[in-house]
Amino acid sequence: MRPSGRAPAQLRDIRITRQYTMHAEGSVLVEFGNTKVLCTASVEDGVPRFMKGQGKGWITAEYGMLPRSTHTRNQREAARGKQGGRTLEIQRLIGRSLRAAVDAKKLGENTILIDCDVLQADGGTRTASITGACVAMVDALTFLLNARKVKEDPLLGLVAAVSVGVVKGVPVLDLDYDEDSSADTDMNVVMTQHGGFVEIQGTAESEPFTFEQQQAMLALANDGIRDIIRQQQLALGW
Amino acid sequence: MRPSGRAPAQLRDIRITRQYTMHAEGSVLVEFGNTKVLCTASVEDGVPRFMKGQGKGWITAEYGMLPRSTHTRNQREAARGKQGGRTLEIQRLIGRSLRAAVDAKKLGENTILIDCDVLQADGGTRTASITGACVAMVDALTFLLNARKVKEDPLLGLVAAVSVGVVKGVPVLDLDYDEDSSADTDMNVVMTQHGGFVEIQGTAESEPFTFEQQQAMLALANDGIRDIIRQQQLALGW
Amino acid sequence: MRPSGRAPAQLRDIRITRQYTMHAEGSVLVEFGNTKVLCTASVEDGVPRFMKGQGKGWITAEYGMLPRSTHTRNQREAARGKQGGRTLEIQRLIGRSLRAAVDAKKLGENTILIDCDVLQADGGTRTASITGACVAMVDALTFLLNARKVKEDPLLGLVAAVSVGVVKGVPVLDLDYDEDSSADTDMNVVMTQHGGFVEIQGTAESEPFTFEQQQAMLALANDGIRDIIRQQQLALGW
Amino acid sequence: MRPSGRAPAQLRDIRITRQYTMHAEGSVLVEFGNTKVLCTASVEDGVPRFMKGQGKGWITAEYGMLPRSTHTRNQREAARGKQGGRTLEIQRLIGRSLRAAVDAKKLGENTILIDCDVLQADGGTRTASITGACVAMVDALTFLLNARKVKEDPLLGLVAAVSVGVVKGVPVLDLDYDEDSSADTDMNVVMTQHGGFVEIQGTAESEPFTFEQQQAMLALANDGIRDIIRQQQLALGW
Amino acid sequence: MRPSGRAPAQLRDIRITRQYTMHAEGSVLVEFGNTKVLCTASVEDGVPRFMKGQGKGWITAEYGMLPRSTHTRNQREAARGKQGGRTLEIQRLIGRSLRAAVDAKKLGENTILIDCDVLQADGGTRTASITGACVAMVDALTFLLNARKVKEDPLLGLVAAVSVGVVKGVPVLDLDYDEDSSADTDMNVVMTQHGGFVEIQGTAESEPFTFEQQQAMLALANDGIRDIIRQQQLALGW
Amino acid sequence: MRPSGRAPAQLRDIRITRQYTMHAEGSVLVEFGNTKVLCTASVEDGVPRFMKGQGKGWITAEYGMLPRSTHTRNQREAARGKQGGRTLEIQRLIGRSLRAAVDAKKLGENTILIDCDVLQADGGTRTASITGACVAMVDALTFLLNARKVKEDPLLGLVAAVSVGVVKGVPVLDLDYDEDSSADTDMNVVMTQHGGFVEIQGTAESEPFTFEQQQAMLALANDGIRDIIRQQQLALGW
Secondary structure (H helix, E strand, O other), rough: OOOOOOOOOOOOOOOEEOOOOOOOOEEEEEOOOOEEEEEEEEEEEEHHHHHHOOOOOOOEEEEEOOOOOOOOOOOOHHHOOOHHHHHHHHHHHHHHHOOOOEHHHHHHEEEEEEEEEEEOOOOOOOHHHHHHHHHHHHHHHHHHOOOOOOOOOOOOOOOOEEEEEEEEEEEEEEEOOHOOOOOEEEEEEEOOOOEEEEEEEEEOOOOOHHHHHHHHHHHHHHHHHHHHHHHHHOOOOO | EEEEEEEEOOOOOOEEEOOOOOOOOEEEEEEEEEEEEEEEEEEEEOHHHHHHHOOOOEEEEEEEEEOOOOOOOOOOHHHHOOOOOOHHHHHHHHHHHHHHOOOHHHHHHHHEEEEEEEEEOOOOHHHHHHHHHHHHHHHHHHHHHHHOOOOOEOOHHHHHHHEEEEOOOEEEEEEEEEHHHHOEEEEEEEEEEEOOOOEEEEEEEEOOOOOOHHHHHHHHHHHHHHHHHHHHHHHOOO | OOOOOOOOOOOOEEEEEEEOOOOOEEEEEEEEOEEEEEEEEEEEEEEOOHHHHOOOEEEEEEEEEEEOOOOOOOHHHHHHOOOOHHHHHHHHHHHHHHHEEHHHHHHHEEEEEEEEEEOOOOOOHHHHHHHHHHHHHHHHHHHHOOOOOOOOOOOOOEEEEEEEEEOOOEHHHHHHHHHHHHOOOOEEEEEEOOOOOEEEEEEEOOOOOOOHHHHHHHHHHHHHHHHHHHHHHHHHHH | OOOOOOOOOOOOOOEEEEOOOOOOOOEEEEOOOOOOEEEEEEEOOOHHHHHHOOOOOEEEEEEEEEEOOOOOOOOOOHHHHOOOHHHHHHHHHHHHHHHEEEHHHHHHHEEEEEEEEEEEEEOOOHHHHHHHHHHHHHHHHHHHHHHOOOOOOEEEOOEEEEEEEOOOOOOEEOHHHHHOOOOOOOEEEEEOOOOOOEEEEEEOOOOOOOOOHHHHHHHHOOOOOHHHHHHHHHHHHO | OOOOOOOOOOOEEEEEEEOOOOOOOOEEEEEOOEEEEEEEEEEEEOOHHOOOOOOOOEEEEEEEOOOOOOOOOOOOOOHOOOOHHHHHHHHHHHHHHHHHHHHHHHHEEEEEEEEEEEEEOOOOOOHHHHHHHHHHHHHHHHHHHHHOOOOOOOOOEEEEEEEEEEEEOEEEOOHHHHHHHHOOOEEEEEOOOOOOEEEEEEEEOOOEEEHHHHHHHHHHHHHHHHHHHHHHHHHOOO | OOOOOOOOOOOOOOOOEEEOOOOOOEEEEEEOOOOEEEEEEEEEOOOOHOOOOOOOOEEEEEEEEOOOOOOOOOOOHHHOOOHHHHHHHHHHEEEEHOOOOEEEHHOOOOOEEEEEEEEEOOOHHHHHHHHHHHHHHHHHHHHHOOOOOOOOOOOOOEEEHHHHHHOOOEEEOOHHHHHHOOOEEEEEEEEOOOOOOOEEEEEEOOEEEEEEEEEEEEHHHHHHHHHHEEEEEEHHOO
16 A cells, blocks of 8 residues: 555646746646646747757756755755756756657757746656656747747657656555655656657665566556656647 | 836735645745745754854745746756845845844744745745745744744734835836836835834936935835735734 | 944045056045945946947946955955855945946946955945945046047946944944944935935844934935035045 | 677676775776776765764765866866766766665765776766776775774675667667767666666667667666676676 | 166065054055055964864965956956966965964964955065065964963064066066066065075976076075065064 | 985886877876876867967866875865865966977967876876876877978977975985975976976975075986986887
8 A cells, every 4th residue: 555545556646737927938837746846948049059050959957946845945056056966967857858859950949948946846856847848848839830930840749757666565656755765666767659768767775676677667657657648638738 | 007007006916825835834925916936934943053052043035036937037046056146135135024023032043944936027026025935934933833942922023025116207016027127216115014114225227216206115115015914914814 | 422422423534545556447445434445447348248239338346355354354255256145235236326327328338347345344335335436437437538438428426325324222324333233223325416316225133213213314314425425526626 | 780890799898907096995997998997995984974873884976087088078077166967967876876785784884985087988987987886895895894894794796887778779788989979779777796776777869769679778788787797706806 | 677777686665564454463564666465364263173183373374366456457256256276376375485484383273364465466466475474474473472372472483575587588686567577487485584495486487497597586586585574574673 | 215215316117108098189197106197188279268369379287186096085176166276286387387398389279288187196296297298298299290280390398397305304306205295395396308497396394495405406306307308208209
């Protein structure tokens, strides 16, 4: 029995609210149970220097947690004067995942800046961020199409993510904080709408994991992500 | 006629939502029209080194804007590696204002850390922050009283804040972004529940202002803050 | 009776020495009693990127305290690796105040960089800085006129500043360190030669202040600044 | 045919040289073909503050590339003033991997600091680092045992790592730089001597990868790591 | 003929003014011609952590140039967020030189912090700093003796410094900025009152220098420093 | 008798290995006994902004120590977020020394970036760095000549360096760590192939040194550097 009473293959309630704030070209509040992340997509003309002249677009992401989004307060990274290793790791993951969803050529020399800010954390903030950011990015692409800055839709398909793990020997889907902090293994999986893997990051927390456990976790993730993508599509009115 | 259609002495709709997030001892979403700030109050044992052994408590504040809370995206301060001058100025103001509302002796050697994070900006974020943070702080003080970490209520009274200004020659209350960016003079006023002034910060943006304009602005602020404090009291169920 | 023996409305001895150092286009040592600040104005061609192409000039300021300008030594900000919040707040105030004295259009695309470095501190360093920096800026404007980089004098009028406060219930002018550290309220006022207000920053240190006290402080400031501007004019030989 | 002429399941020549430098408790030069990493293990008394009083040891790692270990020179991170996201990500991975090889209780309140510095890079620096660092750590544990700072050997077993990928549709083992920069998918795998998985980090570089490709890569990694661990054992004289 | 009209072995006018500012235990304005440096010595109880428990004192120095002490404005190091290499090099030199003048055992666990801030630069700021800082340090030692924090005078003797160089083939003493910027060789020499060398730092700017030139420069420095030490003694009333 | 058994005028074994790593245009491992430094020279097109348009080349150097190149581990400067004063001082010295060996005009607008990374430290790392870096630079110049980016050889002659000191009253050549830490005086000398002095940096560690000691040290350095330059020539096959 999971602490939340969920079955092993059961997701938390997932809510995706578009146009959550008013200034960004894409603005999505994504909720996986009590985990709440505000994902905005900002459109900027041009691309960073290292990409200039290639006729390709750029998508990048930043991630942050509000200091008291967590059980005990974390020091504000802006006050500390630098982003921590975990933050950098997560925002690199978000950026790579979203770039996998887009045809950079069709995007042209435009940049989409994703910001994922965690308002409330209860496990799975990075996978929720990817899921919400993808919807915000779709809205930003629509903005670019409507503004005729982009001629053809650059979207290759949606991407979404979920965490899976082994808790007390049992493979489970979509861990909340309670499970996450006691998991033997924790794995984050990012997949496309078409069922391809974009990222797999599995970490043994206390015990090494076996080939079979890895298989079971991927199977859970595969099913979970299919459901999550359906939520993205509903939110987008597709 | 103001761009928003409001009368010169009319506040925007003010909403104060407590328990907005689940981890902090105090958590308030404050809205002044389209300006939305999440204010949390976190309780920590003990005080910073420079205050140790005096038997007094400490209240301090940090402020941040989500990168796309604004019309165009601002660089994330954590990524830039430092907080800007405006941020430091605002968080110093919030901290001073809240300390004016509390008897440090009665607080004992406890610290309350305030975080004000702007989710959506439309003018007046610093005054909204003070207003919301005060309510979050009251909840944190109640937590301390209930946990018997504090014996007697340290609250001296509520504090609240509002901006006033002179726009096209006319003194007006509670400027939104449109007015703020075209104001001749912009003044932020912080007052206590008992009608005393805690802070006055007035700046001539284009033209110096006169003694009479200053008087008129303070009168507007005085009335506006009285109404805002009523909203705080309603939110607190007083 | 004030600790210094001065009457409530009495300024300290004010001295303004031009050409104090030899390299800067404007170089002024300003003394308010024992407070001594070296203010230099440096002329540079062009304007910062965010102002280019508008045909307007730019004036900006930096402020610093020598580590042992104070009773006990302060850590050197260059060694700490960042400027503190108080420093940033003061230099933003100096910059805004001086920009209020100049017609940016007439200045053309030239920059004046003000440096205010406190050699010895005894209260009121920010108001002394504004007062001295204005004279240094006038010398820099004269340099620009003589060098024919500017055609018409951009000066709208002098600006000067003073602190006022309420000490043991009595409104007083031009607080020294002894008074400053025991004041109930501390207010910094910046005014133009023509009697307009540029900045008012009042802070209740222990007790909130009343509308009447605020009035009394502004009246003291108004008279004091008139005298200070006379000193500026004398120093400039006007 | 691979650019290096190797078969898909063929490792590069692996060399592990102990006592490469003279000061560190463990000092290993590890070579995977042309990739050369100097891995040192330094023993320090005590543990960081956040672990004090638990009776457990701590193992942590830092990673760096000499500026010209690569084809074109990279800016020195010490001169840039911060470690990049890739660096932080890799050193976190090395630290987690090594902690999985050790019983923290048996280590007692001792710290082992691992430094992995890349002298020459040709792909796979992070997996070479883990492989070499494990041997350096074993020497540091022997030092602790000989110095009687540790009573019982804390080593749970060796860990080693290798990269696998899909290049032009074919799963291959131990990618060099040429393959790495043209791979469809790149996966780093860390395993224990006992065949358990410690970390799996797979990234689709251009195309998403399939479940079957993931299986094939893991199988290659499993065989490769078995061989690498044999090299570690030979180097240790086991 | 030197640009200043001085003879090769002729110093600039040297002035040493004690008690230049009022807060520091030692405060000296030192002038070598147009080079003006404010040197303060601040006494603090105790020593830095790395020296604790040895019963010895510590003397350290910091150096800075006001932004417009030079011909063209230098960026403020506090604003840049770090001290440059030249600054660090100079302050390390000042600290070493002063420590050579003091018996650390007799100083006991007290710290003297030297600050050398250049108000106006015209060549030779580092040698002027050492010369002035030594006098400020003597005043700080007297303070410690009077306050009975030190029992026996820790001063081993005065130290002073001067620059020498080869300009257009001719060895000259005490270079000003004009000479410094066209010198073939520039050498800074620090000596004790008793004629011993504390530091020699010679740099070929355009041409390597010969053994004979080096000899000639040291002879000039030796005579010059003897005169400078006489100025220190006069200033101290010895 | 020296701790190493060497005669006062005897160098340690010096080895210079070219092409030590494969990517850099020049790559040299230099060994002075147990001191081992990897020196690479990287060629880049163009020059830094402050040198543009003068038709001259630029040579600059960076220096670092691997954290465990020393007896006890030093904190990694990249992790600390800045290079220390000693590091900056040394890399400035290396850069100046190498620039003295090259005709900047003949180099044209090309940059040579030197990296000196200490793999193992046993005294004299800065002088070993200069010695090895000069050879790496010669290889980079040859690369530029072969690539026809430079028409005429810019090399004016080799430079090399050695430390000398006074240990227990006796002048000695090429101090190792044991001697260095107990020396009365430590002097680093850089000379050209033609016998000219490029840099002399002498520091009294405990006792001031005399004119005669200074002479004796320079004589030792002169002989030692002649031998070291012969080693450079052998390594270069001259």
